[in-house]
Amino acid sequence: MSWETVIGLEVHAQLSTNTKLFSSASTKFGSEPNTQVDLVDLGLPGVLPVVNKDAFKKAIRFGLAIDANINQESSFDRKNYFYPDLPKGYQITQMTKPIVEGGSIDIDVDGDKKTINITRAHLEEDAGKSIHDAYPDKSVIDLNRAGTPLLEIVSEPEISSAKEAVAYMKALHQLVTFLDVCDGDMSQGSLRCDANVSIRKVGDSELGTRTEIKNINSFRFIEKAINFEIKRQIKLLESGEKVTQETRLYDSGKDETRPMRSKEFANDYRYFPDPDLLPVVISDDEMEEIRSTFPELPADKSKRYVSEFQIDESEAEIISSSRELSNFFEAAVESKNDPKLAANLIVGEISSLLNKDNIKIDESKLSSDNFNILLQRISDGTISKKIAKTILAEIWETGRNADEIINDQGLVQIRDENLLEEVITKVIESNIKQVEDYKNGKDKLFGFFVGQVMKETQGKANPQAVNDLLKKALNS
Amino acid sequence: MDNKTVETISYLARLQLDKDKKEKITKDLENIINFVDELQSLDTKDVAPLSNPLEKVASKREDSITSKSRKEAFLSNSPESDQDYFIVPKVVE
Structure with missing residues (x-):
């Protein structure tokens, strides 16, 4: 039976701003833990988030580059869930009115060109970092990353192989680095992707049940994780079993995906408009400024x-x-x-x-x-x-x-004709046989003489001068 | 608003409710939902959704670092910490 693969990617690009999305703490990577944390990032009662102008500028620049609609009025919502690296108990994101909608990205797989449509790109805040191996029975939290601006770029499910997924990710990487939207450093997590993968029989119009592979952070792993997942799903379906809709993690050491610990309840994020944040309006003047500073692609x-x-x-x-x-x-x-x-x-x-x-x-x-x-x-x-x-x-x-x-190192080029002539004479005298052959019509030997002169001068002879002088000497 | 729904919502909000509280909250929630139902019976076809009752827009901040580290203060106010980190119960096995 033949199967076809349907993939949609959600890519998180950390925006290369100096400060966080809602606070003026630094976003620098690799600093001492918990030194880039503001009251707002900590989610203390009574504090209010204030949006970062540059995060919007960068998101809009990306939108313009993919020929998308820019919502000059966008708003923020709360996505509610509990996890220790999310101090407020909710993530601020753009659910209902994202800054960027639509647009497309062209990819090239071994010369075959294809256009992948983009559903949306919205601003949201990153979570902090949990570390689980510092103590045997405790986890520790570093909140330096909490509140770092992310642009989540969601593609339509139009990617049909692991190779296309990699090509898409590479095209995106090139775009965001050129636009100076994101530094693109995947090893530091600046650009990471979640892949929604499903398969269906060729010709079926309905999508199969999908799984989501979380947080893949290299081009190589994207290809491997997706290929593993495709094989796993085909095996399940061909043996009469079903694919369970779930979130999986890619383990690069074992080259496999496995389910993340199942939650007692299905995710229920209870999105609602964030009452702390007013709608963000980008004026026509601001749009014009962003357009006028658009970099060359x-x-x-x-x-x-x-x-x-x-x-x-x-x-x-x-x-x-x-x-x-x-x-x-x-x-x-x-x-x-x-x-x-x-x-x-x-x-x-x-x-x-x-x-x-x-x-x-x-x-x-x-x-x-x-x-x-x-x-x-x-x-x-x-x-x-x-x-x-x-x-x-x-x-x-x-x-x-x-x-x-x-x-x-005395590497200055030798152009002194007397000096070069001396070397040439020496080369000619010690290669009498080759000189004879050359004179009898073996023109190709000219290169050999040039090589000998270069060798004698440790490559410092001026090639043009060597050519001229050699010709003169050999033809005399 | 049944018991099960209230339990689900209170779990999602990490709120522990005793029996009396649960009954009271069930009633409160029912009242709120009835009120919203009443609102929803209005015809709002030609009214743009209002995401914020203040008819204002957000002011934006320049992207410059003004916040300084208050690591010691923050860590010392948490239930458990070491020199560098907030310490929490283990979140994965």
Whole structure:
């Protein structure tokens, strides 16, 4: 029997604001526990929440990017449940009037393009963090995260495989980082997803019973968790059993999903309008301001790089796909460096170093300023491109200034014709056989001679000068 | 409003009610629901939903950090804490 999969994703993006959604406490990650807690986050009686202007700005920017409707009047509701990391006993969220409704995101799975519609994106507050292994019979609570603004992005159930889910998540990741809506750091929980998965017989119009896999925090785990869940559900249905609607957790160690502890009562959140919060109205002027500061998105960037700087389309695509890389590239170009050279090094040498260490460019020891120096030294002929790679490797390890490395290690390019002629003579004299072959028509050997000269000069010879002088010497 | 519903609601609100209280609350809730039923019999087809009786809109705050850590004070006011954390009963097995 053949089955088809129906997946809807709920993605929680932590907004990269300085302060919380309703209080002016910091949202910085990794601080000492319980030092970023305000009276409002603690839910003490008598305090009132006040909305953060920037959280709305970022949510609206996201809405504009996916071509959604922006509700210029939105409101907040209370979602009631008890858990120790939720001090108020309710989460403030937008149930009835979310800030963003509709819109869509384009994905690409191995060249196949598809559009996933978005149901809504609403603002809500994050909970604190519970830690269960600090004491044998107690849990402990850190409220630094409590009240951090989240944008919950809900897709329509239009995703039909684990691969599509990953492509959707990657597209979303790229979008929110470019928009500066979220830092996208999945290992810190800045972007995490719940997957609603169900299966049905091909051709059925009704949806099967779904399960919800909670809090998946990496692209790899999304694919694995969903694939496990699809197989599990197919096995159940094919053996005549039923899928139970429940919430499950993905255990990456065992590569399986398992049910979360069942609650005695089904969830009943008893949503109602939060009487502490008035409706939030975004004026036309505010909308205009948000539109006017809308950042350039990857596809537009890529086109501009090609037309403005004449770099390769494939290089432009790679650079523009990452916010960090495009900032790095743009900084180099702004300092009047050769765009083609900069693009070339970023896509080649620097990308492979980044992949090797699995880091982003702003986490590396290569600063924009130092990269500028390196580019200038290649352009002004001080060093060859080949030597530049050696210098890059050294900067990667030590972060030292490119000029310092060039001077200390005597890497300045040799263009002194007398010196080069000396080397060439030496190469010719010690390769008499090859010289004969070359003269008898084996043109390909020219590359061999260039290589020998480079070897003798530790790669410091100016390639153009070597070419010219070698030709002269060999043809004489 | 039957007994079972009152029990469910009080459980969800984590309120423990003795028998007398439960009877009184059942009556109160019944009155409230009857009152709401009466309201709902009105034709509000052309009236926009009102999410807040104050006809005002929220003022928004700039995104700047003004709150300072009051960790010690907060922790010392909780039923149980250590140097860094609030301590609560174990919430998972």
